[in-house]
Amino acid sequence: MTPESILFPLTMTLRVSLLATAAALVLGVAMAALVERWTLPGRDALDSVLTLPLVLPPTVMGYYLLVVFGRRGVVGVWLKEVFGVSLIFTWQGAVLAATVVAFPLVYRSARAALEGVGRNLPDAARTLGASEAAVFLRVCLPLAARGIMAGTMLALARAMGEFGATLMVAGNLPGKTQTLSLAVYSAVQAGDDKTALILVGAISLVCVVVLTVAAKLVKPKY
Amino acid sequence: MQFEIEIEKRLDGGGRSFALQARFAAEARALVLFGPSGSGKSLTLTALAGLLTPDAGRICVGGRVLFDASARVNLPARQRGVGYLFQDYALFPHLSVRKNVAFGLSGILRRPGREETARVDELLARFGLENLAGSLPRDLSGGQKQRVALARALAPRPSLLLLDEPFSALDIPLRTRLRAELKSLLAGLAIPLVLVTHDPEEAELFGQAFVVYDHGKVTRCFGFDEAAKEGKRPAELLAEAFAD
Numbered sequence: 001m002t003p004e005s006i007l008f009p010l011t012m013t014l015r016v017s018l019l020a021t022a023a024a025l026v027l028g029v030a031m032a033a034l035v036e037r038w039t040l041p042g043r044d045a046l047d048s049v050l051t052l053p054l055v056l057p058p059t060v061m062g063y064y065l066l067v068v069f070g071r072r073g074v075v076g077v078w079l080k081e082v083f084g085v086s087l088i089f090t091w092q093g094a095v096l097a098a099t100v101v102a103f104p105l106v107y108r109s110a111r112a113a114l115e116g117v118g119r120n121l122p123d124a125a126r127t128l129g130a131s132e133a134a135v136f137l138r139v140c141l142p143l144a145a146r147g148i149m150a151g152t153m154l155a156l157a158r159a160m161g162e163f164g165a166t167l168m169v170a171g172n173l174p175g176k177t178q179t180l181s182l183a184v185y186s187a188v189q190a191g192d193d194k195t196a197l198i199l200v201g202a203i204s205l206v207c208v209v210v211l212t213v214a215a216k217l218v219k220p221k222y
Numbered sequence: 223m224q225f226e227i228e229i230e231k232r233l234d235g236g237g238r239s240f241a242l243q244a245r246f247a248a249e250a251r252a253l254v255l256f257g258p259s260g261s262g263k264s265l266t267l268t269a270l271a272g273l274l275t276p277d278a279g280r281i282c283v284g285g286r287v288l289f290d291a292s293a294r295v296n297l298p299a300r301q302r303g304v305g306y307l308f309q310d311y312a313l314f315p316h317l318s319v320r321k322n323v324a325f326g327l328s329g330i331l332r333r334p335g336r337e338e339t340a341r342v343d344e345l346l347a348r349f350g351l352e353n354l355a356g357s358l359p360r361d362l363s364g365g366q367k368q369r370v371a372l373a374r375a376l377a378p379r380p381s382l383l384l385l386d387e388p389f390s391a392l393d394i395p396l397r398t399r400l401r402a403e404l405k406s407l408l409a410g411l412a413i414p415l416v417l418v419t420h421d422p423e424e425a426e427l428f429g430q431a432f433v434v435y436d437h438g439k440v441t442r443c444f445g446f447d448e449a450a451k452e453g454k455r456p457a458e459l460l461a462e463a464f465a466d
Contacts, residue, residue, distance in 0.1 A: 123306075
């Protein structure tokens with residue numbers, strides 16, 4: 001066991017989960033706002049598809065991602081041709097996997113929070129001359145912020161613990177794509193109980209700190 | 223101000239349906255839409271404000287066409303220049319009194335300039351809200367909320383003020399006091415208004431012309447003169463309409 005074998009998975013986990021949570025936050029809120037305004041048929045079907053990563057096993061999501069972003073996948077081929085990059089077996093691939101798995105937690109809570117704003121306050125803003133963008137940014141979003149933050153914290157927790165989809169897309173390459181949850185699995189498989197124990201302690205400590213900070217941020221102001 | 227309203231709207235939901243077929247023309251500084259709850263008067267008000275799109279018809283106020291289904295005209299609420307006092311006041315709970323009043327004078331990135339700030343100060347002073355400028359709506363009494371809502375609606379200088387049952391959220395002793403207070407505040411503003419109520423006395427206090435609603439239809443439209451011809455006060459005529 002070297003310090004590197006603890007430190008690398010820890011920093012990789014933080015990097016991947018923070019980036020994935022940021023991406024899930026933006027996508028989740030945007031999709032929630034879109035579905036809320038969606039007046040065409042197929043709204044419920046779209047809602048179900050967007051919630052799918054929450055119910056499907058992570059390995060299934062990982063396989064879907066391989067099909068789409070893999071060497072022969074539609075997006076995978078395009079990325080290779082246009083940018084010369086491949087996401088498979090890279091830490092960026094781990095971010096992709098964690099984003100997809102964490103997305104529904106932001107999306108669902110954002111939908112509930114935006115619905116909870118009701119019609120009256122946005123209508124009041126409209127009569128005061130606000131454009132639809134202003135109604136969303138000045139009224140809906142601030143009022144839904146608490147619910148969205150709560151969902152974002154769940155998304156962060158989910159991203160930090162991501163295992164299945166990450167393994168399928170980014171693999172378990174020590175020093176390259178290995179996150180904490182993957183490193184714990186490898187350590188236990190190798191019978192290295194001491195490393196496993198330190199890793200488990202490290203991730204538990206990080207989670208307690210993150211959740212405590214999050215609880216402070218989410219406290220109601222009005 | 224001239225009102226020409228001719229709208230149809232069908233609402234379905236929860237196994238029930240409601241059909242609004244409102245048609246009237248009136249010339250008044252203060253118009254009252256009167257009728258029992260669920261008669262379509264509030265629906266007409268939201269259509270006037272542009273918050274509800276009628277299925278068919280035409281809305282013309284002060285010579286300005288706000289909605290015309292056949293000509294495909296439907297001015298969005300933000301361009302109608304109409305102030306709206308909501309039944310529950312609809313104050314933004316995350317904003318202070320000052321920011322609520324300034325809402326219509328600022329944008330996503332645009333902060334109120336010197337002129338806008340002066341306008342907000344003037345309104346806060348006129349409505350006796352200077353000491354509450356920093357308070358959040360949850361810390362206000364019913365009467366204070368109403369004054370904030372009114373100041374907020376008036377800040378962008380609307381050409382018409384709509385009031386949706388302005389006293390229904392208050393208990394009765396407060397209602398009587400606030401009625402007099404609102405009446406004197408509005409008297410100093412000289413802004414045309416449309417008020418929705420189911421209280422005949424309230425209607426008479428605020429209105430010049432009265433539109434009576436029943437089950438989604440306008441059954442009568444009259445002014446003080448017509449009431450006088452029948453030897454009655456408008457409130458008496460309205461109370462009779464209610465009894466039918």
